[in-house]
Every structure is written in structure tokens, then in C-alpha cells.
Amino acid sequence: MTDELVPDIVIRRLPWYLQTLNQMAKQGLHTVSSVMLADRVGTSAAQIRKDLSYFGGFGKQGTGYSIYVLIEQLQKILNLDRIWRVAVVGAGNLGRALTRYQGFANRGIDICLLFDNHPSLVGTQVGSLTVRHVETMAADIQNNAVKIAILTLPGDAAQSTADELVLAGIKAILNYTPATLKLPSEVQVEHIDPVLQLQRMMYYLVED
């Protein structure tokens, strides 16, 4: 697989395909055509065939894809055939909600560390985790070989914390803060900002 050649926009669609295929498998389906999958995902069959063609052939023309083979291949492509340990930094409402989020466990994600600097939070229990002090963050992340962090702290602490995380070995950051992070290009960053998602929908709303 030649990673460099696959456009990021294609990579972004693969988790959606995988999620849809998992739902189909749960419903007892065994094979799927690109037309069916496209219909469920909300894209075109041509798009799906083109996206999958980057990774070689998954099915014969006309007979459709085996859902299980496709799931297995997509998991392999996305490096999901293993468990990824993830640290949450910020144990406020959002950090606690994410730590307890039910949707991670069976999808290859293990939230294993939770940090804060506030005395009233450090040492408290959130789900199965105890909130640790950010003072030990770098060491804890290195000792646990964690590569992924979720940032849920105030925006003004985001950049310095992200810098520290990268020094400690973090390679991917899911950024829930309002801050735009400047990090080395080899570090993956995804910014989750509810405002941007809301603004896109507002375009379609006509005021009565």
C-alpha cells in the first residue's frame, strides 16, 4: 500500500463505509453492491468503487462485495486491527463525557489516561479511570506508549499542552478546544468545533 498516493478525502470516507458495513453485518447481510453501499452512505456507487480501487480489488464486477471481507480490509487499511490507547487531557464536563462514551470500546479505542490540573478533579474517579495531575502527563504518556490524545481543556491552555504532548510522543490530536493548533506537520490534528457544523446547517435554514 502506497500511503502517499491516497488523497486524504478518500481516507476520510473510509470510516463512514466501515460504520455502514458494520450496521449491515448486524442486520444479517452478507454481500453488498457498490450501489447499495452508496445509497446507505449517501454517496455515488462510482465514488465508492473509485475509493476502494486505491487499495486493490475487493470484489468481482457484478457479484458485489463480501461484507465481512470488506470490513476486515477496511479495518486493516485504517490500522484498526488492534487497540489504540488514548489519553484525554481535561477532566471537565466534556472530558468526563468522552471518557465515559460508550461508543469507543468496541471500535478499537481504549481511553486509558485522563488528566487535569485542578485540585478538585485530580484523584477523582471517572468511569474506570482516576484523574491524574498534568504534572505527570508526559511521563505517563511515554510509559503507556500512548500516541493519541483528546484535548478538552480551555482554549488558552491548548497550544502549550499540545506542544508538551507532542514532545511526549503524541502523534494524533483530536482538538475539542476553540484554539487552532500549530504543530509539526507529521502530527495529525482533527478539530471538532460544533459552531462550524451548525453554521453549515444554517445555510439551509430559511427564517419564517
Added chain:
Amino acid sequence: MTDELVPDIVIRRLPWYLQTLNQMAKQGLHTVSSVMLADRVGTSAAQIRKDLSYFGGFGKQGTGYSIYVLIEQLQKILNLDRIWRVAVVGAGNLGRALTRYQGFANRGIDICLLFDNHPSLVGTQVGSLTVRHVETMAADIQNNAVKIAILTLPGDAAQSTADELVLAGIKAILNYTPATLKLPSEVQVEHIDPVLQLQRMMYYLVED
């Protein structure tokens, strides 16, 4: 403006442009070239020029765009030249975090209603709001002419709640639950699932 003709993928980029332009304005800049804007946003100048061309000309070739004109126009296109009232349904950790989120106030979003069905939460104070019982949700939403809802409740209650919201007049839903919602096509839905964002990043991570 002929809404139907603008691809959704273009609409999705406009909030990013707007956010970047606002940052530039704060830094004291007055004009911006498509090359500069592209560099900040992380896309190409041709892309930006093409996206903006859907809405007519914003600047003269070679002299760049006026940042203030561009901000004003984008706000108008995205219907942000007014305040949108939003209801949060689910007053758990995530719902409370969103209700208190600092990033809404100055970006045209007014979280004005917060609902839950749990006796221990109904009547409690979250920021400036009192948690209301979902029993009065439909009436409260109609009385306040709210068109946008944020869903932060357990996945198994998501579909029935969304159905009720749509009957009450909700036209856009930001869905933080793990559930995939089936709603009339005229209702806008955005699904925020941290797993999909994490999975995309995992593609780029190579295990040591």
C-alpha cells in the same frame, strides 16, 4: 443566490473561511489574497476562488479581497447576520458542557433551552439555564420558535426524540449520539462522532 446550485461540499468550507478571516481581522489585517487565505485554511487558491465564484465576485483580480467585505458576505450567505436560538436535549456531561461552551455567544448561536427527563437533573441550573423536563419540550420549542437542536442523550432515545423535535418545528439537528437518525430529507442533520475522526487519523499512525 440560487441555493440549489451550490454543492454542499462548498457550503462546508465557508465556515472555515469565515473563521480564518475573523482571525486575520483580529490580527489587524485588512485585505487578503486567495493565496494567503488558502495557505491559512490549508487548501488551494484556485479552490477558494472557485468556491467564492458561486456567490458572485468579491474582489478584483490582483488586488485581493477586503477582509471585512468578505466576512460580511460570508455571514450573509450562511444566514449568520442574525442570532439563532438552539435547544440542547440531554443535560448529561456533554449537554452541560455544550450549554456552557464559550465559543457560541459571539458566533450567532444562543443556547436558550436545555432538556432532560431525569428527576435529578430537571430544575437544576446549568450556566444561565434551568434544565426543563422533556414533557414540555415540544411546546417550549414552538413557543420559542427554535429551529435547531443539539442531541446529547443516549443513543436508544435518539430517534424517537428526533421525531418529536421535527414535529415541533426543528429543521436542523446536531447529533452527538451514536445513533444514525432517519428523518425527512428537508431536515438537516450533522453527526459528530469522535470515533470516525479518530479512525481517519489512525490511518496515518504507524505503530512502533
